[in-house]
Amino acid sequence: MQQRKEVRELNIYDIAKLAGVSIATVSRVVNDSPKVSEKTKARVRAVMKEQNYTPNVFARGLGLNSMQTVGIICPDVADAYMASAVAYLEKRLRCYGYDCILYCSGYEEKAKKKAVKLILNKRVDALILVGSQYMGDGGESDTRYIREASKEVPVFLINGYVRCDGIYCVLADSYQGIYDVVCRLAEQGRKRILFLYDSNSYSALEKMHGYEDALRDNGLQVDESLKIYVKNKIQQVRDYLMAQEDLVFDAAVATEDGLAVGALKYVRQKGCAVPEEVNIIGYNNSELAVCCEPELSSVDSRGEVLCKTAVDTMMTLLNGEHVKHKIVVPCRLVKRRSTNL
Amino acid sequence: MQQRKEVRELNIYDIAKLAGVSIATVSRVVNDSPKVSEKTKARVRAVMKEQNYTPNVFARGLGLNSMQTVGIICPDVADAYMASAVAYLEKRLRCYGYDCILYCSGYEEKAKKKAVKLILNKRVDALILVGSQYMGDGGESDTRYIREASKEVPVFLINGYVRCDGIYCVLADSYQGIYDVVCRLAEQGRKRILFLYDSNSYSALEKMHGYEDALRDNGLQVDESLKIYVKNKIQQVRDYLMAQEDLVFDAAVATEDGLAVGALKYVRQKGCAVPEEVNIIGYNNSELAVCCEPELSSVDSRGEVLCKTAVDTMMTLLNGEHVKHKIVVPCRLVKRRSTNL
DNA sequence: ATGAAAGCGCTAACAG
DNA sequence: CTGTTAGCGCTTTCAT
Numbered sequence: 137m138q139q140r141k142e143v144r145e146l147n148i149y150d151i152a153k154l155a156g157v158s159i160a161t162v163s164r165v166v167n168d169s170p171k172v173s174e175k176t177k178a179r180v181r182a183v184m185k186e187q188n189y190t191p192n193v194f195a196r197g198l199g200l201n202s203m204q205t206v207g208i209i210c211p212d213v214a215d216a217y218m219a220s221a222v223a224y225l226e227k228r229l230r231c232y233g234y235d236c237i238l239y240c241s242g243y244e245e246k247a248k249k250k251a252v253k254l255i256l257n258k259r260v261d262a263l264i265l266v267g268s269q270y271m272g273d274g275g276e277s278d279t280r281y282i283r284e285a286s287k288e289v290p291v292f293l294i295n296g297y298v299r300c301d302g303i304y305c306v307l308a309d310s311y312q313g314i315y316d317v318v319c320r321l322a323e324q325g326r327k328r329i330l331f332l333y334d335s336n337s338y339s340a341l342e343k344m345h346g347y348e349d350a351l352r353d354n355g356l357q358v359d360e361s362l363k364i365y366v367k368n369k370i371q372q373v374r375d376y377l378m379a380q381e382d383l384v385f386d387a388a389v390a391t392e393d394g395l396a397v398g399a400l401k402y403v404r405q406k407g408c409a410v411p412e413e414v415n416i417i418g419y420n421n422s423e424l425a426v427c428c429e430p431e432l433s434s435v436d437s438r439g440e441v442l443c444k445t446a447v448d449t450m451m452t453l454l455n456g457e458h459v460k461h462k463i464v465v466p467c468r469l470v471k472r473r474s475t476n477l
Numbered sequence: 478m479q480q481r482k483e484v485r486e487l488n489i490y491d492i493a494k495l496a497g498v499s500i501a502t503v504s505r506v507v508n509d510s511p512k513v514s515e516k517t518k519a520r521v522r523a524v525m526k527e528q529n530y531t532p533n534v535f536a537r538g539l540g541l542n543s544m545q546t547v548g549i550i551c552p553d554v555a556d557a558y559m560a561s562a563v564a565y566l567e568k569r570l571r572c573y574g575y576d577c578i579l580y581c582s583g584y585e586e587k588a589k590k591k592a593v594k595l596i597l598n599k600r601v602d603a604l605i606l607v608g609s610q611y612m613g614d615g616g617e618s619d620t621r622y623i624r625e626a627s628k629e630v631p632v633f634l635i636n637g638y639v640r641c642d643g644i645y646c647v648l649a650d651s652y653q654g655i656y657d658v659v660c661r662l663a664e665q666g667r668k669r670i671l672f673l674y675d676s677n678s679y680s681a682l683e684k685m686h687g688y689e690d691a692l693r694d695n696g697l698q699v700d701e702s703l704k705i706y707v708k709n710k711i712q713q714v715r716d717y718l719m720a721q722e723d724l725v726f727d728a729a730v731a732t733e734d735g736l737a738v739g740a741l742k743y744v745r746q747k748g749c750a751v752p753e754e755v756n757i758i759g760y761n762n763s764e765l766a767v768c769c770e771p772e773l774s775s776v777d778s779r780g781e782v783l784c785k786t787a788v789d790t791m792m793t794l795l796n797g798e799h800v801k802h803k804i805v806v807p808c809r810l811v812k813r814r815s816t817n818l
Numbered sequence: 819a820t821g822a823a824a825g826c827g828c829t830a831a832c833a834g
Numbered sequence: 835c836t837g838t839t840a841g842c843g844c845t846t847t848c849a850t
Binding site: 147148196199 | 826827829830
Binding site for chain 2: 190192193194195197198201203205208212213214215216219220222223224226227230235236237238239240254255257258259370371394397401404423424426427428429
């Protein structure tokens with residue numbers, strides 16, 4: 137095995153000796169304790185700087201039972217939405233001096249449980265689960281492993297909801313986001329509004345409820361054949377729709393931008409005009425939305441706000457203060473040329 | 478401050494007592510030392526399982542001076558290319574039982590240095606820098622911080638190159654990738670081939686050299702006005718090109734898919750046919766490539782292969798074996814409808 | 819094959 | 835304000 141160093145690193149004893157103080161004092165200086173005179177502090181700091189000393193984080197971790205690290209688990213960082221969430225989280229955590237350990241769990245139940253278990257073993261100070269994938273159908277047994285985890289460290293759910301002590305949820309109001317959008321489509325006279333989704337996660341269901349309620353509230357029937365479950369791959373969506381017979385719609389709402397782009401490709405391939413004949417609205421306001429032609433209107437769930445809120449809340453909590461168990465952030469529709477709302 | 482636990486966790490002493498052995502033996506079992514009889518091993522393991530015991534990683538880290546963790550630094554995980562690289566790296570590292578600490582450094586010199594410094598303080602077993610952004614112009618002073626880091630732990634560069642002991646480079650042959658593509662465009666009769674780039678990083682320059690050499694080798698002049706530096710934002714690219722007067726080209730090659738999509742949008746807005754009048758080729762084979770219309774041919778730098786190779790090489794190295802300092806992986810053109818090569 | 823004991827580098831209670 | 839000292843939980847000689 138490779139050795140990290142040949143020469144022994146300076147430890148707290150060396151610094152103490154060089155500064156002519158005890159190790160306790162050095163430790164206090166490192167932790168910026170108020171019970172050290174500014175004079176000694178300065179002297180010790182000078183030595184530390186001069187010697188380029190950095191405390192051993194392992195020893196520190198042992199003593200404090202913390203390494204200022206939080207675990208972030210998401211199914212897949214290669215996914216654009218999660219990637220940006222992770223980016224926000226990491227950035228914000230670093231503002232507070234925390235590092236983050238990333239674990240991409242994949243989408244399978246067993247793997248997700250394993251992820252939580254392994255990351256807890258690393259003794260992170262808190263856990264963040266990105267995406268509603270971690271709740272299964274929200275049932276008791278599906279969320280057990282999360283509840284268990286919350287007994288060890290605070291758990292934060294980004295876009296997920298589990299009612300339990302020690303679990304803190306920060307989520308976009310996707311129900312309302314879709315509800316509002318569908319209402320506007322209906323008000324504008326659209327009668328056959330397609331709903332595209334690719335999972336049965338908590339947030340996907342929320343969106344579907346928003347869709348259904350909006351239809352009903354606008355005197356439209358919920359037509360099951362207009363709810364289409366398909367994998368979030370642009371070409372697959374297009375081909376799938378292509379394969380349907382008698383599929384007629386004058387608007388489409390999707391739970392993911394990729395789905396909407398697929399629908400858009402289908403519609404244009406059919407020779408229909410967007411937005412004149414068909415309005416299309418995506419979700420997440422990802423880069424895909426500005427890539428397609430015409431550009432896609434999309435519901436923005438404001439990941440940045442969610443993530444910032446989650447981290448700030450976490451810090452408040454770790455500080456011993458009380459925080460809310462559920463924080464809901466409203467969505468916002470970003471209008472582009474695929475709609476004429 | 479919150480306490481992680483109220484009840485004291487089981488430690489090695491407890492397990493030793495319960496199993497009727499010494500802590501040394503328990504430790505040996507944990508580390509699967511060959512000098513423990515299978516019989517005792519089994520007994521100790523049984524107790525550990527029964528008690529649901531997991532060794533304290535901090536104490537372990539202190540003793541071994543390692544926590545089986547590697548640091549991954551990239552400018553921004555929200556970027557699709559880096560996100561997928563991080564995803565691959567994380568996955569592969571986990572196969573070997575390593576965790577990863579993620580640091581998004583941003584693009585600024587100072588921040589990058591800080592990132593390296595902070596992550597080294599966490600005593601990671603190795604460091605991975607994703608992207609050629611970490612080399613500056615490749616000069617001595619620009620890479621000093623990386624060379625310094627390599628004295629502490631092995632440093633792996635994904636798509637970067639620095640010649641130095643302890644620095645291991647795994648990179649795509651972007652020069653050849655672009656060279657080949659431009660040759661084919663030239664052979665097909667294209668005379669005015671645009672080159673779009675958005676940075677002066679090592680790999681961007683490699684690509685540019687590939688472009689220039691291919692032109693020369695095919696008897697074409699390098700026209701500086703055809704080399705366009707512009708920010709990698711689809712609309713910005715389109716608008717920038719729109720603002721140019723007398724811009725004429727019959728093909729475009731870009732260092733990033735986003736740039737190519739911008740060019741594609743420009744060309745179509747101008748009313749020209751793709752690929753008949755203008756061939757367009759992107760780089761990275763990202764999701765953007767299948768989102769636009771027509772879909773974009775793109776050079777795939779095979780991030781998965783790079784990352785897998787990097788991690789495997791790292792493990793070989795950490796195992797004390799010798800490994801190559803530079804590994805080059807060929808690119809591959811993924812053809813779609815934006816070209817008729 | 820197993821155990822006793824000396825660290826690893828730091829924190830924190832306690833004493834002054 | 836500062837120093838002494840006892841852990842934190844594990845690894846690793848060194849005996850046996």
